[in-house]
Amino acid sequence: MSGITTSFFLIFAGAAVVASLALYTRQPLIIAYIVLGAVIGPYGVEWVTDLKLLADIADVGILFLLFLLGLDMQPRALIDTIQKSTVVALLSSLAFASLGIGIAFLFGFTLVECLVIGAAMMFSSTIIGIKLLPTTVLHHKHTGELMIGLLLLQDLIAIFVLLLLMAFGLGEFSIMDFSLTLLSLPLFVAAAFAAVRWIVLPLLRRFDRFHEYIFLVALGWCLGLAEAGHALGLSAEIGAFLAGISLATSPISQYIAVNLKPLRDFFLILFFFSLGARFDLGLIGEVLVPAMVLATTMLGLKPVIFRYLLHGLSERNSLAWDLGFRLGQVSEFSLLIAYMAAGSAIIGREASHLIQATTIITFVVSSYIIILNYPTPIAISDKLRRD
Template identity: 30%
Template sequence: MFDILAILTSAVFIVWIFRHLKLPAILAYLVAGMLVGEHGLAWTQAQVDYEHFAELGIVFLLFTLGLEFSLPKLVAMRHLVLAVGSLQVGISLVLFMSLALLFGQSLSSAFVIGGILALSSTAIVIRQLSESGATKRKSGQLAVAVLLFQDVAVVPLLIITPMLTQEGESSMMLALIVALVKGVFVVGLLWFIGKWLLPRVFNLVAQVRTDELFVLTTLLVTLLASALTQWFGLSMALGAFLAGMMLGESQYKHQLEADIRPYRDILLGLFFVTVGMKLDIKVLMSEPVLIVGLMVSFMVIKVLVVRFLAVRAGESVKDAWAGGIMLSQMGEFGFVLIALASQMSLLSVEVASALLGSGVISMAMTPYLINNARRWSVWLSHDRKIDTHELEHLPQEKELSDHVIICGFGRIGQTVSRFLKQEGIDFVAIDIDPLRVSTSREAGEKILFGSSRQAELLHAAGLDKAKLVVIAFGEDKQSIEVIQKVRSLSPKVPILVRTRNDDQLDQMQQAGANEVVPESLEGSLMLVSQVLSLSGVPFSRIIRRVQRERKNHYNHLHGFFQGEHTDMSSGAKGRIEFAHAILLTDDAYAIGHTLLSLNLASRRVHIIALRRGEQEIEEPDEKTVLMAQDTLVLRGKPRRIERTERYLQKGE
């Protein structure tokens, strides 16, 4: 029990610090493991007992990855999986094995070292790609394709490693053939179950309309698929991935992902804690040159191998460099191989410690490498322009001028484009979804593939001659980054931003947006317009009311009363304004004071209304004197409302 408490306490505290410093949570978990492990404060001793639970984090991660990959998409990626993934594992293994032999390792030890260093971290890379939205980029798809083959390659490596202490090549070949037959059988079995049985099971569960049963069924399916592949001697993660891939075709895909996410994140965190526990600071300090040299060497070699193979497979040089940088670290299955090889006495304590130290440091660096891979790949490839094949389908009957740039060509972006066409206004769209770009180009649309945050794409879209930029993502963080990039390149072009609500309205305007249109608030205004119209209010008065709200930046629509399911997390509390009613008790400090003398505006809260008995006064006069049993309805952020209520009641 003390072990679990130590892990949770350190993880919560360190993750909190790292997130405030805007550092990746993965790095925080690694540091937490170093702190509580046997090489740190030694608060935990029996890490073997919960390493099995930590492995479930990878299982759930691969299940959610499978949900994103349909079988047709996997077939479409087969050239990357086979041409790049297989050769990357094979060539890297031979290179690292040869180097290990040069440094005096035995043939068996060299083979194990080659296998360990050839693998990359599925858990870290996929999580970082998902968080950054880079899985849709070519470089992200390249990295995922290689990782998929590496997960398959783990199986023969786990089979061969224990056999290296035995004599006889025939027994090893027989074991590999048996493993291959098992793999084909279990993949076919899971495909049949996932295609025909699981959708019917989830249909029955969904009809019950019980959230708990749906979650339990999701967990059961994931673990059963993992147990099946493990029983056949294959990777648990492979079974979870296959189950997710089959269910990714069903209508329950998004609900399944939402159900599994909390368990995945918690167990992944535990996995990274256990990885951090393996790092011995003393070894790191005693042989820093060896550790750093080993890490730099294998990372550079892996980058060069992936870059060479990706270009050979037809990928651009820029994407090849980016994919190599993303895959340069050691993988989590490498630690499993290190532990297995150490048990079989295939690796000495010194070699195992050096591999662990360099591996953990390379994994800790991975979030930083992935975040900067795109920028570094542009510099390494000397390709500072957008790829020409992205522009060749853009109609060029006339030079773009006085046109509109639409960033994001989803449903909203396409709706905007249709109205622009009707008015004869030229536009160019930018979108990162390759399928949407392809189908739109086939229909003759002017659209570029890529991220709107890239200066090259904005220049290619003719930003210097555009009369308006429309940002139609609906994702606030990405929108702010695009606003900043557009404003840095063109200080005067008007920017119109679509957002789902008013959480980041001020930040977007500060970043340089001229107009921000919150969907939820505009939808409310349209609904109000219909309600007032059907209630008999003159149309001219409705128009004036709506225009006044827009002019006042939706002032009356910002605050709302929180409900049971309202997001009250620390992040939400810092963004959203809520409406809150404060009843003044008979001994309240504010009684007898005017609203002007209380100066509530200085506390950055706004008065929506004053309710006195049966009377409700909207926007009361500042000279109004407050009385006992008055109810003030205020709008503001939760912490400011709390402080204001204490001031009104107690004068503090």
């Protein structure tokens, strides 16, 4: 068998085994995939070693997740939600960054490393937040709209941070290039909606009898805008989300969403596997104490800060706590910040692994908190299980 075929066999056969064990022992499936990656990855028994390829493939899962989210977000409702969420997103990001910087400073990291660690703490996981939210809540209720608004604003802040890291990683920073990248966003949005109105939807209406054609156009549109977003410096994730939103007003959007879910889940298994596999277990002793302190701080204070800020917007107390705990972890964007900053020699290996370890710890603990206390599609309790 070829290398990629062997890797896929080991990953998905192993995922089937650990998923069965997780279900029998009432554990979250997400945790099982991360553990599998740590065990059979290059820092475990070394059965799967081509992590760059797998990580690239796994990133496609995130794109499909965001594309499907966009398909269920009406543009007008999204704009209203973002307007309400802006203050919460900015103040919470500032608070989390300050906490991260302060803790990193106490453990003796350099000023630049403290700033990068603080920046990585600002965001919550789109994957954890959305995957553990019931579909009916995500698509049709205020909780889902508010979560999407907050996560989208955080993604925009993350893109801003990544642009800064790319600029400093190249050894130069151009205000002009940076401003042009940010200004390209509204033009990108306008071009996407124009293309849907005048090209994509007419094609879908003309050939809607051919289901394979609809599938191909949807995939091409999602990945095409993702590539365009990357080329403009805005990130592939923003492009994929915009691809979904631009199609959301079409009656065919729900058909596309239903048919792409299995493909999304395929890639997300690879994402969680690669998350566990890319962490060097040999460095755990060096970062365990600061990672535990940082993770505990984020897990303890993120829900409180979100609750306080959301309640200040006249949101119900129960809804504010619900969203606070669902957004109480660190983000996959934090991992990207760690990889990029370390690759550009902006931070050292220890600081990068501190961010990675903190992210994994918060992923694991936050998943347990949500699954044991709030309605989710994969809840252990039948009472809390909601599709």
